[in-house]
Amino acid sequence: MFAYIVRRLVLMLVTLFGISVIIFVLLRIVPGNIVDILFDAAGFVDQADKANLEKELGLDQSIVVQYMQWIGGLLHGDLGYSYVSEKPALQEILPRIPITAKLAALALLFSASIGIPLGVISAVKQGTRLDYALRVVSLSGLSLPSFWLGLLILMASVSMFGTMPIFNPNPATWTEAFAIYAVPAMAVGFRSAALTMRITRSSMLEILRQDYIRTARAKGASEASVNYHHALKNAVLPVITVIGIEAAFLIGGLIVTETVFNIPGVARFLVEAIRWRDYPIVQNLVMLIAVVVVVTNFTVDMLYAAIDPRIRYTD
């Protein structure tokens, strides 16, 4: 097991190195850099001024030198300076991480706490009206784009309550704090909840047809015991995989949700940084997301072994 973990950790480092190269090269392949954009915004192109600024930002150096400078700085905890705000990248990124982390965690919690129980109910009540109703809900969850759902929520909120949950870094009341985070989390987590529900349902249906379930029933186990103790425990593995993948994909949903709900998190910041070609911000943020995804994958793999005793990672 120990050797397996070490192997995985080394693999993670190799993956992150590969990602860092890909990000760095891709960013520079995309047409236009920060200097083009800054000057384009001013509506004119003065080649001498542009060249000066490129030199000032170090963009005139070779791509290899620029990469080495970035990685060297990263290893020393120096993420560089934002080209746009001229502040240290760390100072720009750090305050935004907890905001997005809270949103993502709440969205995943919503997804799991709604998706798994409803998926089980749908499977257990297969073919009933309740099952059909839940399947409609899950299908709509997969079909509704989160930005549209977010806008609908905002419009309903303004129409019904005369207000809307716009971000405030220091919410005055518990309800305000709840509205600020929970409402957008529900908007972004709805799709994920729907997917979790469908996976749980199909996985449960497969398990419920297994011989050992029939045996449990024959032995007189209660329906609740059969469904939750025997079936769900075995059906949950693919669900964990899906939740793990969804955690990685969540950033896509968060970009639109943070935009619609005007939340100053990492995801919206990333989009703005890409728009400005603010390389230090984009590179470091994408690396951060890559680390989160790689660590989540690793955690999910470790969870398999913890949940299912049949799975063992041998040396």
Place this chain on the structure above:
Amino acid sequence: MSGVRTLAAVALSLFAASNVAVLAAEPKKGGILKVHHRDSPASASIHEEATFSVNIPFMGIFNNLVMYKQDVAQNSLDSIVPDLAESWAWSGDGKKLSFKLRQGVKWHDGKPFTSADVKCTFDMVMGKSQQKFRKNPRKSWYNEVVDVTPSGDFEVAFNLKRPQPSLLALLASGYTPVYPCHVSPGDMRTKPVGTGPFKFVEFKANESIKITRNPDYWKKGLPHLDGIEYNIVPNLSTAILGFISGQFDMTFPTGVTIPLLKDVKAQAPKAVCVVAPNNVSTNIIVNSSSPPFDNLDIRQAMALTLDRKAFVSILFEGQADIGGTMLPAPGGLWSMPKEMLEKIPGYGPDINASREEARKLMAKAGYGPDKRLAVKVATRNIPIYRDPAIILIDQLKGIYIDGELEVVETANWFSKVARKDYALGLNLTGNAVDDPDQSFFENYSCGSERNYTNYCNKEIEKLFGEQSIEADVAKRKKLVWEIDKKLQEDVARPIIYHGRSGSCWQPHVKGITIMVNSSYNGYRYEDLWMDK
């Protein structure tokens, strides 16, 4: 007796009403004005940027030498009032503009303001100082200025190569604040220091911009507000919902489109909304240096086929203006009279006759129903560019031109245009000041950086100079009309329309004036107050 009582009651109610009116007109102190901001500006330095996304939040931090009177909607030489300059005077030959400066003014960091700051600012804008701006988009505004010479601490003079009466108009723009000598351009981008009614508090990129009341402002009793918070909400739907729900006191000035205005009025009927021209023209850029548009017949045919009313009707529900280069009246000061405009090919009332003529020109150039001309119509990938480009493509079909939309990301748009890597494009041109000097020299002068089409007509160039030195406004207007007419006839950069946009605020916000001939000059906000 009852009649007396009635009279007394009427008199009392009239008194009360007039009293309320007086009280309502008396500005109240305090309050933080919450305004929606459409995007996160690149920096806080007005001199280095070319978008009113910077002027709006940061103009209140500064003073100019002179400025456009903030409660007069139409900017003109007559509406220019003293600011940091107490007075100004032109020399007899019109080549020297002298200012007497206000004494006792302090920068927000406590240092005194002197003529050295004025010299520093304009030396930097003219690119003559050691310290340089990263970007200097309005350097060409001061091409006729030889130097700026201080005389003692409180007098300064602008010495010119030739008379340029409109220099005063440029100095009054929201784009022309006076910067402190002792603060570096880098610091001005992130922590600006001014002499204005508001002090800089913070600028959180993509989040908010906060400014607070300057208690030591040299205009005693101003500003009325305690501060202004600009919340950056790039999603317009969210921003409008925020305004409707009362979370914003004001929308981003000029940030409400005409179709969206209806929604605002329906859902917030008490909101005060104003539609005004923004002095931004939508125009066609034609690469006349390479085929097929090196052929004047094809360029003229294209100008003739434009149904400008259709653009205005579809995109603005009829609320936009048709004109030449200069912003049309009544908002604009320098536009041609209607009868003169209608004589220009393509501006006449009979669009079918114009198109018939256009088809003949196309036939002369060798194109017809059996031999159509295929071109790419390049434009920026944002709705205000893309939408009219689509209508343009549709209209060009009528004269055998098959346009294909080529959308270009903002990051690459101006570089592409500057490289002349297009045949036909749709562009927007904003004018900071409603003055022919700014518009003609910037967009049509031979060799100008913003003359994207490389249009160069020495004869017209001479006229640019003639109108620029003309001090008699009536004579200058006639010259300007003649130039504008020729520019349209030459198909230099056919103007499709001049846009209008809406601004809304809650009824408790008082003292806002939306300028009708510029979107860059009316954001000092020292007279704004809130009746709540």
